[in-house]
Amino acid sequence: MAAKLERSEQALYTFATRGHRWRFVRKYWPLYVLSIPGILYFLIFRYIPLFGSAIAFQDYNVFKGIKGSEWVGLDNFKRMFQYAEFLPILRNTILIGLYDLVFAFPVPILLALLLNEVRAMLYKRIVQTVVYMPHFLSWVIVGGIVVGVLSPSTGIVNHLLSLFGIEPIYFLGENGFIRTILVGSGIWKDSGWGTIIYLAAIASIHPDLYEAAQMDGASRWRQIRSITIPCIMPTIVILFLLQIGNFLDFGFERVFVFLNPLNSDNGEIIDTYVYRAGLVDRQYSYTTAIGLFKSVVGLLLIVIGNKLSRRVSGEGLY
Template sequence: MRGAAVANRNRSGSARGVWKHRYYYFLLLPALVYFVMFHYVPMAGVVLAFKKFTIAKGIFGSAWVGTEHFRRLFESASFHEVLTNTIVISLYRLVFVFVAPIVFALLLNEVKKNGFKRSVQTISYLPHFISWVVLGGIIRELLSPSRGIVNYVIQLFGGEPIYFLAEPDYFRAVLIVTDIWQSVGWGSIIYLSAIAGISPDQYESASIDGASRWAMVTRITLPSILPTVMILFILQLGGIMNAGFDQIFNLYNPSVYKVSDIIDTYVYRTGMVSMEYDYTTAVGLFKNTVGFGLVVLANFITSRVRGGEYKLW
């Protein structure tokens, strides 16, 4: 009886809390509807991965084929190449693109002239707001072997023009460098916010003790923003199967497919161009399952570090 009374009291308290903050829930409603309609309802279409899709019969009327598409997936030599490219490019991004905003935020934090600091921040943010369609055109012009400024400098020093976007040996490097250029400023915002939350007293105490700027960065700044870094690392690891469709689609060409064709571009060509919707649904399901597993694994590992201080949930 006492337990039932406590449960009723908790329920009534929760109801009063919802009613008290009803306007906030009302503001949340559009976002909730968006996610339900465009992220959860479409998940019913995952059943297409186990069917032989026929347009006339629809998704749920098509014949059931079980794991046939997955067998084809794992037996396909082209998919193995695509999977390798996806993992390699994502690991490059994890090593270089993920670290770049952290380094940039630490360097920017050391700038004392506010006017110069704000100018650098503004300039570094700008590429984030430009679509890869536009950026792709800019990059192609900059790297053009006939009129690009990069090849002009190479020829100025006696070198031969290089078609960076058609050479497999250079293409991945171009992807990483241009991705850093596009994302480093925007990615540094959250780290600058975390740095701003560090108490100035710690730096003052370290300065009194004679600590150098390098010592302050390594002993105060980095440990203070480490929880933020770890949470973003877990989220980044979960997206390791997303190697950047927009960027690659606007820069690659058949001559570099063997080093640049990733799961997303493979799904686009096979699904949208060849109209193999059932097979590409299986590919997408495989990709998302691996990504979810990596998030869970990374969270499990970080939950064992320093009493779970860095875990996501």
Template sequence: MSSPIGDIAEQSRTVSSAQAGRWKAAWKYIKRDKYLYLLLVPVLAYYLIFKYAPMFGEIIAFKNYRFADGIWGSQWAGLKHFQRLFTSPDFFNVLKNTLLLNVYSIVFAFPVPILLAILLNEVRVEWYKRMIQNLLYIPHFISWVVLGGIVIALLSPSTGIVNTVLKLLGLEPVYFMASNFWWPIMFIVSGIWQSAGWGTILYLAAMAGIDPQLYEAAKIDGASKLRRIWHVTIPGIRSTIAILLILRVGQMMDVGFEQVFILQNKAVYEVSNVISTYVYHVGLEGAQYSYTTALGLFQSVIGLILVVGVNKLIKAMGENGLW
């Protein structure tokens, strides 16, 4: 009769031998495909140098950082900068603006690429489809410096084409870019113009993987085009929508810098000053590096919590998450 201790030891030896076998098999594949794995070296180096190594600088959020003293030479400040952050009225204003613009973007901008992809997927005239795709993709490759100039020129109260049309209709010109009401709307609209076309690529690629026999079967069953879209196309891209939604929610604390900085002005600071521009003005122009690093660390932690939370929610709904 075997003893419990002997059984445990035997199980441990079995697990160890199995792990050793897996490592041996993995090393065999690595040796066989060593030149392919070498292609990963530049990618790993990029992430190590530009993504992980800079995380060391987060330590200055807990110090009174002075450039002359360096990171290690600066005095420790504990949670002083976080206390200042959470008692600053400016912080809560930029946090509110950041969250509101992101909520507007998810509600109004996120569905647009899905709708465009569905419409393009139903187009059967190839030359027309390619032309529309190219026109939609072009803004993605243009800098926000140029796009922002175009938006400001189009909406100019004196020479902009939009206000020129309003004047012809007998209406008063609208100062779109200097209005606290209109600026967020123009921000979202310009963001859709710049990014929606590029986003359709992912959804069109997902639609290309849907079995055409599903459409044929639905058509034989008498389903209309709208029914086929609802019951075949949308379920076919649901996993792609879920993953992109997780990534988009993970950016809830980050509106981006270029678009806001180009479009904003002093008249609309109350609604346009977001975390990225606040960090620029206070951190770089005001040289308050420790304070803005604390803000950046808070921003990253909240972003991580959002990604993990939404990923769990999506998986609970039966979809595949990021992990």
């Protein structure tokens, strides 16, 4: 009898929950309609292509297709780690990603904190617009600007160096400068756009917190340390975890526009290698295995980073 009552209660609870959800959907149906394009985008361009990852375990032939190609198991993954050219490229990708994480990630936070202290609104808006405008430029344009600035004959950098008696340097022709150029150009292009997110997070902080701190005699620096940074910490953690997930995904076009035979030893990353080996040399199965390896590593980094973040700060991506 008790078991029957328990099952009846569970059925009533399930029915009530479903009814509540359906009423919620009917109430907010415009939001669900607006989300359909985004859902379709991820289904078409993210989830459906996952089935093509099967060719990583095949000797894929474009004429036979996925069904007709021979299965080779983990041979492509073994080849990936045995190939002498792949390990230096993996090292380049890790180092450039690490430099970008260490040097580029804090810049939008610092810019947002500095802009938040500006009291002249007109000046603040102008500076904010100037710093995020480069985000809308393509990497081809950014590459042309950087090449012009660093040109050994007409570049402004070498012109300034010549004033101190230093011989012109071909920055893009030396391995020692390519990683700095890649990270530095990324900071110039995208740091202003990231600043908008942190400024929005700062704007959501309740003004009463700052008023109470001022009454207690806290300086502006103390308010930043004790109020602003702790309040935007959840946003910082989420963006940090997202960047960790893209640690090996530095970007093909970002590197390709600067890459040449003189700096490829330190500049070539997984994305450019996949383009060269996969599309140019038509090694589809091999490069799919590399892409699958990169995706798995990114997933593991997100999971590990999320767990560490929850233990340390109590905040996480999920």
